[in-house]
Amino acid sequence: MIAPSSQPPLSLAHLPGRLGRVSGAGPRRVTHHPFLLPAVSQASLLRLHHRFRALDRNKKGYLSRMDLQQIGALAVNPLGDRIIESFFPDGSQQVDFPGFVRVLAHFRPVEDEDTETQDPKKPEPLNSRRNKLHYAFQLYDLDRDGKISRHEMLQVLRLMVGVQVTEEQLENIADRTVQEADEDGDGAVSFVEFTKSLEKMDVEQKMSIRILK
Amino acid sequence: MGEVSAGLGALLLELPRDCLGTGTAVALGPPLRTSPEWVRRVMEGAELAGKILSTWLTLVLGFILLPSVFGVSLGISEIYMKILVKTLEWATIRIEKGTPKESILKNSASVGIIQRDESPMEKGLSGLRGRDFELSDVFYFSKKGLEAIVEDEVTQRFSSEELVSWNLLTRTNVNFQYISLRLTMVWVLGVIVRYCVLLPLRVTLAFIGISLLVIGTTLVGQLPDSSLKNWLSELVHLTCCRICVRSLSGTIHYHNKQYRPQKGGICVANHTSPIDVLILTTDGCYAMVGQVHGGLMGIIQRAMVKACPHVWFERSEMKDRHLVTKRLKEHIADKKKLPILIFPEGTCINNTSVMMFKKGSFEIGGTIHPVAIKYNPQFGDAFWNSSKYNMVSYLLRMMTSWAIVCDVWYMPPMTREEGEDAVQFANRVKSAIAIQGGLTELPWDGGLKRAKVKDTLKEEQQKNYSKMIVGNGSVS
Secondary structure: OOOOOOOOOOOHHHOOHHHHOOOOOOHHHHOOOOOOOOOOOHHHHHHHHHHHHHHOOOOOOOEOHHHHHOOHHHHOOOOHHHHHHOOOHHHOOOEOHHHHHHHHHOOOOOOHHHHHOOOOOOOOOOOOHHHHHHHHHHHHOOOOOOEEEHHHHHHHHHHHHOOOOOHHHHHHHHHHHHHHHOOOOOOEEEHHHHHHHOOOOOHHHHOOOOEOO | OHHHHHHHHHHHHHHHHHHOOOOOOOOOHHHHHOOOHHHHHHHHHHHHHHHHHHHHHHHHHHHHHHHHHHOOOOOHHHHHHHHHHHHHHHHHHHHHHHOOHHHOOOOOOOOOOEOOOOOOHHHHHHOOOOOOOOOOHHHHHHHHHHHHHHOOOOHHHHOOOOOOOOOOOHHHOOOOOOOOHHHHHHHHHHHHHHHHHHHHHHHHHHHHHHHHHHHHHHHHHOOOOOHHHHHHHHHHHHHHHHHHHHOOOEEEEEEOHHHOOOOOOEEEEOOOOOHHHHHHHOOOOOEEEEEOOOHHHHHHHHHHHHHOOOEEEOHHHHOOHHHHHHHHHHHHHOOOOOOEEEOOOOOOOOOOEEOOOOHHHHHOOOOEEEEEEEEOOOOOOOOOOOOOOOHHHHHHHHHOOOOEEEEEEEOOOEOOOOOOOHHHHHHHHHHHHHHHHOOEEOOOOHHHHOOOOOHHHHHHHHHHHHHHHOOOOOOO
């Protein structure tokens, strides 16, 4: 059932006519977006577009936080709020289809061909190890300052456990975690330190979603 | 022809002359004899239309209405269905031959589109070592979260099921492209047949059916309570439901008729559309439960309750759960009253799965008779997407489909066992219905169509996770 996407990633101009007639945040705007082209394959893009339209209940052409919160399995996820936030960078309140795909592209499985045909001049693909780790880092980094402070760690932990754990226990956990990862002693975890502490982890496999053909 | 119509015209206008009394030579005659050509044409046209209408109505009466009274079928719909099935098979073969293999995108009817790793939280988080919070825990949760965004079990249940192969209806044409001229011709023929031949017939039938229902039940309601009244009211209900089902070209197969719900019981079924009610009442009489509506629905409700006792609630009464339970208990305590029909899901689901059954219906007591209803989407999509279509456009869509084909399975009665609470009982019945109908079973609430998920479910997940990272007190 698992087939690597052997089709070359194409722009949406090649998709069947029906998609081109879709109104709203549509493929027409997407074809001008160079960032998206290598990110996902043609077939996956079609599926994701169907999904985008299904989630957009009032046919606004974009998704709001409310639309994502209506997904039951996401709303009960301990990190659900942080994941929803990751779709709305820079304080925006709407996410259009390119933005939607950009986040999901982080989870595209890493294929061997990607690393072989890597052109050093092109920007790094969104599903590289580094970018996957960066996505995870941003789930913790609440104020996007490039560092996970002890306070931020505490807040994210509180999101994940709700009212089930006491403040004291949570502080212990936060302290331990930051101390273990912090190397330069500034009391916060930078992205480099984060990457180093997870270097043994099989990030590519743990943060990949494979779309079936 | 001209003399005949002129004569007819004169005849028609002779009558009022006589009615006005003898002697009064009303000046109607002379102008007509020299009437212009166009008036004669109009009269001809009206006469022809009248003849067509009367033949039409006689045909309808003879072939459809009368057999409905006696519950027999003349076999016309069977012939129609056979032709339809052959046509659709032919169309499927043409489409498969015509489409190149690479561009067939498999529709995800019930197969997931992403590869899922269904291991529980403990296994997914374990990773390298024993249990404490780790920075890498975020991987598991973010992956699960994004999987839910790409595909979740619930949202897809609130839109129509995708078909594996096209059934020549424009509305289901999602991915299919132009194949051949012959197929397009068949499609055009289909459109003509559905909109110009079937639609007027179906609308006529529906009209007749509803009028008969209202008139019939009102008339029967005038009688005093007796077995004759019950028998008559059953006859009226059954006849009108059969007419309404034929107005949708419904083909229904009933299985296991020996388990048909008995008096004093409660019948529960999965809910796909308002037509479910029609389908069940064609084979037996039920007491309905619901809110009093205004308009046409209100008229029908008030008329029906005159003939046999249904349970209608005012909007304000619906909020009071104790009152509702009390009235339903009273109803089933009377063994002479018809079985109650309830749809515990509370909302329409798209007939690929069964969602959480609300426990209210299972707290009343009494015997539960489960019924599974499964529609065949190839001939017409029965699911009512209430956020997309209102009732009238939904009915029009129904009447311009090929047909409504469904299977109804009656199942052995179930009662609450010792030590089982209402929620567990509801889940047991739900599983039984899902297995019988070949539907998947989901623990989610159908209310997710409109509202957010309850906080209690999120707290459960948080609890699970907390137990893992704090649990054995091993926090250093």
